Amino acid sequence: xxxxxxxxxxxxxxxxxxxxxxxxxxxxxxxxxxxxxxxxxxxxxxxxxxxxxxxxxxxxxxxxxxxxxxxxxxxxxxxxxxxxxxxxxxxxxxxxxxxxxxxxxxxxxxxxxxxxxxxxxxxxxxxxxxxxxxxxxxxxxxxxxxxxxxxxxxxxxxxxxxxxxxxxxxxxxxxxxxxxxxxxxxxxxxxxxxxxxxxxxxxxxxxxxxxxxxxxxxxxxxxxxxxxxxxxxxxxxxxxxxxxxxxxxxxxxxxxxxxxxxxxxxxxxxxxxxxxxxxxxxxxxxxxxxxxxxxxxxxxxxxxxxxxxxxxxxxxxxxxxx
Amino acid sequence: xxxxxxxxxxxxxxxxxxxxxxxxxxxxxxxxxxxxxxxxxxxxxxxxxxxxxxxxxxxxxxxxxxxxxxxxxxxxxxxxxxxxxxxxxxxxxxxxxxxxxxxxxxxxxxxxxxxxxxxxxxxxxxxxxxxxxxxxxxxxxxxxxxxxxxxxxxxxxxxxxxxxxxxxxxxxxxxxxxxxxxxxxxxxxxxxxxxxxxxxxxxxxxxxxxxxxxxxxxxxxxxxxxxxxxxxxxxxxxxxxxxxxxxxxxxxxxxxxxxxxxxxxxxxxxxxxxxxxxxxxxxxxxxxxxxxxxxxxxxxxxxxxxxxxxxxxxxxxxxxxxxxxxxxxxxxxxxxxxxxxxxxxxxxxxxxxxxxxxxxxxxxxxxxxxxxxxxxxxxxxxxxxxxxxxxxxxxxxxxxxxxxxxxxxxxxxxxxxxxxxxxxxxxxxxxxxxxxxxxxxxxxxxxx
Numbered sequence: 102x103x104x105x106x107x108x109x110x111x112x113x114x115x116x117x118x119x120x121x122x123x124x125x126x127x128x129x130x131x132x133x134x135x136x137x138x139x140x141x142x143x144x145x146x147x148x149x150x151x152x153x154x155x156x157x158x159x160x161x162x163x164x165x166x167x168x169x170x171x172x173x174x175x176x177x178x179x180x181x182x183x184x185x186x187x188x189x190x191x192x193x194x195x196x197x198x199x200x201x202x203x204x205x206x207x208x209x210x211x212x213x214x215x216x217x218x219x220x221x222x223x224x225x226x227x228x229x230x231x232x233x234x235x236x237x238x239x240x241x242x243x244x245x246x247x248x249x250x251x252x253x254x255x256x257x258x259x260x261x262x263x264x265x266x267x268x269x270x271x272x273x274x275x276x277x278x279x280x281x282x283x284x285x286x287x288x289x290x291x292x293x294x295x296x297x298x299x300x301x302x303x304x305x306x307x308x309x310x311x312x313x314x315x316x317x318x319x320x321x322x323x324x325x326x327x328x329x330x331x332x333x334x335x336x337x338x339x340x341x342x343x344x345x346x347x348x349x350x351x352x353x354x355x356x357x358x359x360x361x362x363x364x365x366x367x368x369x370x371x372x373x374x375x376x377x378x379x380x381x382x383x384x385x386x387x388x389x390x391x392x393x394x395x396x397x398x399x400x401x402x403x404x405x406x407x408x409x410x411x412x413x414x415x416x417x418x419x420x421x422x423x
Numbered sequence: 424x425x426x427x428x429x430x431x432x433x434x435x436x437x438x439x440x441x442x443x444x445x446x447x448x449x450x451x452x453x454x455x456x457x458x459x460x461x462x463x464x465x466x467x468x469x470x471x472x473x474x475x476x477x478x479x480x481x482x483x484x485x486x487x488x489x490x491x492x493x494x495x496x497x498x499x500x501x502x503x504x505x506x507x508x509x510x511x512x513x514x515x516x517x518x519x520x521x522x523x524x525x526x527x528x529x530x531x532x533x534x535x536x537x538x539x540x541x542x543x544x545x546x547x548x549x550x551x552x553x554x555x556x557x558x559x560x561x562x563x564x565x566x567x568x569x570x571x572x573x574x575x576x577x578x579x580x581x582x583x584x585x586x587x588x589x590x591x592x593x594x595x596x597x598x599x600x601x602x603x604x605x606x607x608x609x610x611x612x613x614x615x616x617x618x619x620x621x622x623x624x625x626x627x628x629x630x631x632x633x634x635x636x637x638x639x640x641x642x643x644x645x646x647x648x649x650x651x652x653x654x655x656x657x658x659x660x661x662x663x664x665x666x667x668x669x670x671x672x673x674x675x676x677x678x679x680x681x682x683x684x685x686x687x688x689x690x691x692x693x694x695x696x697x698x699x700x701x702x703x704x705x706x707x708x709x710x711x712x713x714x715x716x717x718x719x720x721x722x723x724x725x726x727x728x729x730x731x732x733x734x735x736x737x738x739x740x741x742x743x744x745x746x747x748x749x750x751x752x753x754x755x756x757x758x759x760x761x762x763x764x765x766x767x768x769x770x771x772x773x774x775x776x777x778x779x780x781x782x783x784x785x786x787x788x789x790x791x792x793x794x795x796x797x798x799x800x801x802x803x804x805x806x807x808x809x810x811x812x813x814x815x816x817x818x819x820x821x822x823x824x825x826x827x828x829x830x831x832x833x834x835x836x837x838x839x840x841x842x843x844x845x846x847x848x849x850x851x852x853x854x855x856x857x858x859x860x861x862x863x864x865x866x867x868x869x870x871x
Contacts, residue, residue, distance in 0.1 A: 145716070189525055190596040200528045207531035214581035360568040361581060362527045363558045 102133050103413040104149070104167035108174045109138040111390075115173070116152045118393055120159050122406045128156045132413055135167055139176065142166065144187050166191070169416045171366065171409060172198045173388050189364075195416065197366035201387030206248045206296055208385045211361050218357045221350060221372075221382040228297035230287055237266065237282050240299050244310075244373075244383075245286060248294035251371060251384035253333045257286050258303060258310040258373075273308040301375040306332065313339050313380070315351035316369045316389055318408050319359070321415040325352045326408075328392070329401050333371065336396070347372060350380055358385060366412070367392075367405075424475055424506045425483035425549060428498060428515075433489035436465040438513060440486060441473040455511060458496040459518030459551065460565040460586030460608065465492050475506065480546040497566060497585050498551075501575040505549050505867040517865040519858065520567070520587030521554040522605070522613070524594030530556065535570050535579035542572050544855040548862050553584050554593075557601035560586065565608075589861040591814075592616060595836060606812075612864045614742075614814040614857075618835045620665045622719050628830065631805050637798060637830045644718040647708045651701070654678055659723035662714055674714065675723060676704075683707075724829055727783040727822045733758045734779050735821045735831060736795065737841065740803050741856040742814040744863035748803040750796055751856055752849045754841040755779030773841030784826065795820055795828055802833065814860050 107115045116136040123134050137151030150163045176185045189199045209225055212218040228235070228245055237243060237259060246256045259266040265279040270289060277285050304311040312333040317325045327348045330339045339347060351370040359365050371383040391397060392405060431439070438456055456465045465488075475484035483503050493500070498515065507514040521538065523530055535554055542552065555569030565586045570579040590605055590613040606613045619627060622643060629635045644650055644662055654660050654676055664672035673688040683698040685707060698704045708714060726733050739752040755774045776795075780788035799818055806813050817837020821829045842850035862868045 186526060192598055199526075203528060204531060207528075207533075210532060211581050360583065361530075361559060364527070 102135055102167040103409060104170035105134060105136045106170055106172045106174050107136060107138060109140050112136060112138045115393065116154065116159055120154045122402055123154055124156060126406055126410055132410060135164065139174065139181055139184055142188065144191060166194060168194055169413055170194065170196050172196055172201060175201045196364060198387045199364050202250045203385055204248055205246065205251065205384050208358060211358055212354060212382060215357045217353055221354060223298040223300055223381050225296050225298045228295040230290055230295065233283055238279050242300045242302055244298040244300050245290065246296055246384065247292050248296055249292060251386035253312050253371060256310065257289060260302065269305050269310045274305065304374045304376060307335065311374055312383060313347055313372045314369050315347050316392060317351055317355050318367045318405060319365065320408060321412045325355050327351060328404060343378065347380060354382060425478040425480055426475055426486050426504055426506050427483050428500055428504065429485060429487045430490050430493045430500055431487055434491055435489060436463055436492040436495060437468055437489040438465045438486065438492060439468050439470050439473060441475045442469045442471040444475065445469040454513055456492065456496065457512055457514045458498050458516060458585055459588055461496045463492055463495045480549055497583055499571060499582060501573055502551060503549050503574065507866050514866055516588055517548065517550040517862055517867045518585060518587045519550065519552045519861045520590040522590050522592045522594065523554050523556050524596045525556060525558055527556045527558055530554065530570060532570060532579040540851065541854040541858055543851060544858055545574050548858050551584060557597045557605065588612065588865045591857050591861055611812055614812045615835050617811040621663060621832050622665050624833055627809065634802060634805060637828060639724055639829050640722040642720050644715050644720045646715055647705055650708065650720055651704065653720050657722040661721050661723045662718050663721065665717045665719055724821055724823050727824050729757055729779060729782045734783065735819055736776060738795065738799050738818045738820055739837065739839065739853050740799050740816045740818060741853065742860045743856065744859045744868065746863065748800055750799060751853050752842050754845060756841055773845040791822065791826055798828060815857060
């Protein structure tokens with residue numbers, strides 16, 4: 102049995118969607134999928150309440166915790182994070198993607214430690230919101246992003262112009278005088294720690310920063326495969342030469358991160374491009390909830406589920422070490 | 424010998440040594456070069472622009488490695504190393520590992536800052552000191568990904584390193600399978616290899632006739648009848664979770680005539696309630712079934728007081744570089760006047776042992792101090808026979824009104840908050856001792 106851990110609010114929807122996807126794949130394989138949420142797991146009892154997907158039906162059950170669990174949730178509250186940590190410490194249970202939201206500063210520190218990946222990382226410093234006299238003109242073009250998480254909506258790109266900066270954020274772009282920049286960007290900056298990246302002239306698209314997201318999964322034999330690459334937030338596909346480059350860079354990056362965070366199984370890497378088409382690392386995340394959305398290409402969803410099953414089969418046969 | 428490393432480009436594995444070390448028989452011979460868990464055969468070349476004498480951290484010599492050899496051995500360039508040269512091998516080191524837990528995503532340079540004050544002793548230790556998770560070990564390559572302390576920048580940086588010569592365990596949630604494997608790899612030089620739960624510790628000490636008299640009556644909390652019997656026979660008891668520390672989850676029950684006074688520290692602010700009869704007590708336990716789940720029940724001792732406050736004694740016992748146990752710090756933790764808990768994290772404060780005993784008994788208590796010290800030595804020597812490798816204990820000792828001493832608990836992973844505030848020198852010395860001990864377990868530890 103394979104466990105899929107999701108947020109409580111999405112449990113029903115995920116169960117239905119996963120049933121539709123797994124139904125043809127598990128036929129005759131004797132594998133079942135259990136969808137559950139963290140709140141319904143009892144760590145002392147090592148049991149969970151959830152729904153089991155078999156080839157012909159969905160059954161609500163209370164059962165022993167599966168020994169292989171894919172985490173498709175983001176633990177946000179302190180108690181959930183604590184519980185997830187305890188779950189990760191349970192002997193004999195393998196959790197894939199124990200965490201889905203990463204500290205971007207740590208990730209960039211990992212990337213610059215490797216010769217293979219440091220070239221993708223833009224120069225960065227911690228940006229202190231309290232420093233009201235920070236002179237952005239000394240930096241030139243810049244990006245500010247929260248240290249925690251990889252949400253593209255919270256990233257602000259400032260492109261230097263004659264009088265100040267053109268700012269590109271979640272809601273499009275605006276022009277801003279260099280003296281006003283703090284008063285414009287600070288209200289959008291929630292959370293404690295922020296990073297400031299010095300950037301070249303980056304490509305914007307439809308009044309927003311052009312971001313390419315490559316989603317990857319790890320196969321049972323430890324290789325990483327690109328599931329898809331899209332332009333954020335519009336969802337267009339990236340094809341051709343650029344796409345192949347992005348695939349190669351994303352694999353290099355995720356392989357480096359995996360050395361330090363070995364329980365990764367699914368992840369995404371976001372890139373920005375400069376005017377010469379050179380790609381730079383923007384952020385990294387684990388599970389991307391859009392992968393299971395109805396708008397998503399069915400082929401992509403099937404590929405994801407197929408990989409989960411292959412992984413589970415190898416795990417069950419004892420060929421994957423805990 | 425102390426040396427810094429310089430790396431030169433070459434597609435061969437070469438180590439360059441000072442001309443002064445060469446003999447005629449040496450010309451163009453190969454030798455094993457060892458760095459932590461990595462070994463490589465390299466050709467020795469002698470050159471007269473290098474120097475390698477006894478030296479010191481501040482005044483190290485220099486050796487040169489080809490980049491191929493450096494990459495094979497996974498040696499960071501920026502550190503200062505100790506070198507031991509024999510006829511067959513050149514050892515570079517030491518490589519000391521801090522073994523962290525399974526939450527690999529949390530281990531970043533910021534997380535590691537709390538370990539930086541231990542590195543005040545780096546100039547006495549040298550070499551590579553890095554932190555790693557058992558999950559990031561590559562057993563095929565005898566290497567691990569982790570964070571090392573870069574003395575040049577005084578910061579922790581990510582990298583891939585050879586498995587260490589010695590491992591200092593800093594987390595106790597890893598799979599025993601991984602720990603056994605690392606223990607084997609290091610030839611038993613993984614210290615603080617096991618953490619006893621409170622009850623396991625009690626059971627272990629109980630086996631020893633001499634030490635067991637220092638244990639207060641204790642039992643596992645299993646069901647209402649057994650707990651009630653325990654309360655009735657000891658009048659005042661304390662219920663403690665087996666796996667928690669820092670005063671978390673504690674509940675105190677006192678029998679007063681036919682009633683029971685419960686002081687419950689499981690909440691942020693302690694809740695005091697009076698249960699008027701047995702039935703109310705039964706109901707209390709029925710509503711709190713977790714008090715029968717991994718809890719132990721202990722006689723509440725009539726402890727000596729400083730004014731209105733209770734106190735206990737935290738003795739830090741550590742293995743010194745000569746491999747004997749020594750007391751590296753003693754502090755007395757005094758509770759807030761209305762609290763039963765002495766933990767600093769629960770509002771307690773720290774005093775020196777002498778001051779606390781003097782204030783508690785209004786007389787010189789040198790003999791008592793001596794007895795505490797002797798007991799702790801005996802305890803540690805006894806624990807050494809348990810088949811594990813210990814090098815550090817935080818022992819919580821209580822003194823009752825009759826000046827008897829009691830072992831409350833002994834923890835292999837103690838906190839030293841009181842020392843940090845009370846006596847920074849002692850605090851730092853406690854922090855340094857495990858690294859010096861780690862060094863003493865390697866071939867680089869001679870003369871410590």
